[in-house]
Amino acid sequence: MQIIGGALLLIGTFFVAVGVYGVVFKLTNVYERLHAAGKVATLGLVSILLGVALLQPAVWTKVVVLIGFMVLTSPAVSHAIANAAHDQHIPAGKRDDLDVSKREQ
Numbered sequence: 001m002q003i004i005g006g007a008l009l010l011i012g013t014f015f016v017a018v019g020v021y022g023v024v025f026k027l028t029n030v031y032e033r034l035h036a037a038g039k040v041a042t043l044g045l046v047s048i049l050l051g052v053a054l055l056q057p058a059v060w061t062k063v064v065v066l067i068g069f070m071v072l073t074s075p076a077v078s079h080a081i082a083n084a085a086h087d088q089h090i091p092a093g094k095r096d097d098l099d100v101s102k103r104e105q
Helices: 001-024 029-053 057-085
Strands: none
Touching: 001 029, 029 057
């Protein structure tokens, strides 16, 4: 179990590190960065928490609650931030699915 727990910790850390690299250096606008940060943070944190749960079985219930909270709230937070950016007229790049004036009726 310690090997699996350690591997999950390394996998989670890898995903978080790759996400930070992508957000800081590779992605160009707020929507791309938000998408990457939301997906990578969720996957990385869930992997890290599962690794902790395997290494420390006494905290299993707390880890399950934290994973549930993260999985439920991360999409809502990303959506709220994207809506706020769109309301402030931050350009979305080539495609803007929320722009009512460009929709085909």
